[in-house]
Amino acid sequence: MENREPVDLPHAAQDVTEHVGYRLKRAHAALRGALDQVLREHGLTVPQYSCLELLALRPGLSNAELARGAFVTRQSMNVVLRGLQDDGLIARPATADHGRARPAHLTPEGQRRLDAARSAVYAVETRMIAAVPSARLPALLADLERMAEALGG
Amino acid sequence: MENREPVDLPHAAQDVTEHVGYRLKRAHAALRGALDQVLREHGLTVPQYSCLELLALRPGLSNAELARGAFVTRQSMNVVLRGLQDDGLIARPATADHGRARPAHLTPEGQRRLDAARSAVYAVETRMIAAVPSARLPALLADLERMAEALGG
DNA sequence: TGAGGTATGTCAAAATGCTGACATGGAGAA
DNA sequence: TTCTCCATGTCAGCATTTTGACATACCTCA
Numbered sequence: 364m365e366n367r368e369p370v371d372l373p374h375a376a377q378d379v380t381e382h383v384g385y386r387l388k389r390a391h392a393a394l395r396g397a398l399d400q401v402l403r404e405h406g407l408t409v410p411q412y413s414c415l416e417l418l419a420l421r422p423g424l425s426n427a428e429l430a431r432g433a434f435v436t437r438q439s440m441n442v443v444l445r446g447l448q449d450d451g452l453i454a455r456p457a458t459a460d461h462g463r464a465r466p467a468h469l470t471p472e473g474q475r476r477l478d479a480a481r482s483a484v485y486a487v488e489t490r491m492i493a494a495v496p497s498a499r500l501p502a503l504l505a506d507l508e509r510m511a512e513a514l515g516g
Numbered sequence: 517m518e519n520r521e522p523v524d525l526p527h528a529a530q531d532v533t534e535h536v537g538y539r540l541k542r543a544h545a546a547l548r549g550a551l552d553q554v555l556r557e558h559g560l561t562v563p564q565y566s567c568l569e570l571l572a573l574r575p576g577l578s579n580a581e582l583a584r585g586a587f588v589t590r591q592s593m594n595v596v597l598r599g600l601q602d603d604g605l606i607a608r609p610a611t612a613d614h615g616r617a618r619p620a621h622l623t624p625e626g627q628r629r630l631d632a633a634r635s636a637v638y639a640v641e642t643r644m645i646a647a648v649p650s651a652r653l654p655a656l657l658a659d660l661e662r663m664a665e666a667l668g669g
Numbered sequence: 670t671g672a673g674g675t676a677t678g679t680c681a682a683a684a685t686g687c688t689g690a691c692a693t694g695g696a697g698a699a
Numbered sequence: 700t701t702c703t704c705c706a707t708g709t710c711a712g713c714a715t716t717t718t719g720a721c722a723t724a725c726c727t728c729a
Binding site: 386487506511 | 646
């Protein structure tokens with residue numbers, strides 16, 4: 364009952380392991396595992412690191428904005444933020460001056476921890492990048508972006 | 517304190533959102549969300565579907581083998597298997613004839629559910645693939661594979 | 670025969686994430 | 700102004716997943 368149209372499945376996958384989805388899942392799992400491992404030495408989890416990195420890029424982000432940036436729910440990010448705040452890595456005003464959103468900022472200690480962890484994370488990224496021909500990297504980045512967009516990510 | 521070596525970071529990322537890791541995470545999150553949505557209509561979760569697909573490809577896989585194939589722990593896959601078994605979608609012998617591993621198989625009902633869900637999943641995959649130039653697809657698959665391997669996935 | 674190593678299945682506990690729900694604050698239309 | 704709509708922060712409950720641990724079964728080697 365399959366309509367074999369070369370337009371739909373031009374890659375002619377033999378089985379599931381050759382599907383883009385499976386490969387994507389596999390690569391993501393490998394990355395997640397590698398990051399978990401190196402970040403543990405810095406006392407950070409992947410969501411925590413993501414949060415710090417986002418705040419370094421754009422200080423003052425709210426909980427909801429951070430959640431969208433890290434691809435988790437507001438509730439999950441809220442837990443992460445509480446943890447980071449308890450550890451003194453980020454700071455949020457006790458009261459919001461405009462809406463309900465309270466802008467978060469890295470503390471000096473948070474910046475130090477991020478800097479330390481960053482080198483470890485970048486080493487993983489470098490290891491990953493080294494596996495693909497450097498000429499293809501820009502296309503790879505573009506394709507990942509397009510796929511995410513096509514699925515409403 | 518950064519050593520700028522073009523060999524290490526040849527893509528000259530401006531910020532985190534241009535890193536391969538971030539894009540990978542984003543694409544994976546988008547895929548996961550899309551799959552969650554379409555699979556819910558078939559009464560399946562993503563891990564459950566993954567498990568069924570693996571069993572269709574290679575019947576008789578054990579719990580531990582399925583766990584490795586789906587990139588989760590044995591414990592997690594065990595929960596998934598129990599659920600599928602309770603729903604009558606898979607069957608496992610009550611006792612192992614060789615080691616401790618009990619080979620799992622799809623039931624006719626499991627095969628039907630898989631067939632039904634597959635079309636929905638493939639539609640998502642097609643939507644994702646359509647976003648990337650078809651000439652680049654083989655390279656994309658290869659690069660994802662290489663990256664996963666490089667990180668010990 | 671027995672010891673050591675490896676792989677598996679399973680239990681218990683904790684961490685993590687999500688869904689549902691509700692109250693608050695702000696912007697815009699009636 | 701008042702009403703409506705939307706985004707945000709937060710609480711509670713539930714589901715999922717992981718970590719840690721242990722017992723069992725097989726294999727290999729002495």
